[in-house]
Amino acid sequence: MARRHYGLRVHARGRSRGEAWGGVIRVLRQGELDAPADHGSACKPGGPGHVWVNTPALMRGYLDRDDLTAKVVSSGWFVTGDIGVLDERGWLYLRGRERDEINKGGMKVYPSDIDAVIERFPATTDVCAFAFPEPILGEDVGVAVVLTETDPVTMLALHDWTTAHLARHQVPRRWYVLSEIPRTSRGKVSRQAVAKQCATATPINLARLQKGTTA
Incomplete structure (x- = not known):
């Protein structure tokens, strides 16, 4: 032990x-x-x-x-x-850390709770949830993932998995697929670096993926 x-x-x-x-x-x-x-x-x-x-x-x-x-x-x-x-x-x-706490319209969301769920998905190799600015709520939930498979079926299955295991206000609104998650010199995930990288990237369009798989 x-x-x-x-x-x-x-x-x-x-x-x-x-x-x-x-x-x-x-x-x-x-x-x-x-x-x-x-x-x-x-x-x-x-x-x-x-x-x-x-x-x-x-x-x-x-x-x-x-x-x-x-x-x-x-x-x-x-x-x-x-x-x-x-x-x-x-x-x-x-x-988690106070500085990582996400204030979504007055509701507290802890990124570590989201990480713990998504990392259990079979295709996940790394994950990092983070806050991004939202004009009405103040902040909302984004997540970056590294996956063994990135096809639409896997992405939609991951979203369904997350929806089934998290409360509604915890489910990420924006999804990003990265080749690797930025880390500090000590090997810890840098949520600030992930948020900065994703701020200039285009999130996955889940609605389009859903349409493509049902076409």
């Missing part, structure tokens, strides 16, 4: 943050993951919220960068930038 820790470089590693198995973290007694009282109330079990960490190992601040410190440390709490959900047992499920 692989054991992982929820930790950041700004505070010491160890059991004070929690231990993770399969991406799910058990909150331990030595540290707290919650919301400070002066920045809103703690979320009820099952409700997504911002993950703030309170631990004796928390850093005092960035050296000679009070501006950066003020953004991430408040009243002894560290702002992780993560979105998570706590269940009744005290397990923390990470949903």
Whole structure:
């Protein structure tokens, strides 16, 4: 069994943050993951919220960068930038990064939820969901995929798969097929780079594909 820790470089590693198995973290007694009282109330079990960490190992601040410190440390709490959900047992499920959150007409959409569904489709080799500007809703959902097959039947099957496994507001409105998904120097998917690349590309016309397969 692989054991992982929820930790950041700004505070010491160890059991004070929690231990993770399969991406799910058990909150331990030595540290707290919650919301400070002066920045809103703690979320009820099952409700997504911002993950703030309170631990004796928390850093005092960035050296000679009070501006950066003020953004991430408040009243002894560290702002992780993560979105998570706590269940009744005290397990923390990470949903993604706050900066990646899609605000679709006031409804919160987490790209990692979409990625998790599409990556299970048999023809998918890589995927990245992202936000794109939408004049009425503010933002909407786009997705870039790398597929082993890109014929119309496969694309429509992927769309049907996504529709069957996601809530209506989570289903991507724009689809792009790429040869590869841009990544950072650390190998992480760069949603910003994907969104920038797709902004100048033409999305797949699913209606035209549907017409072609039924003609």
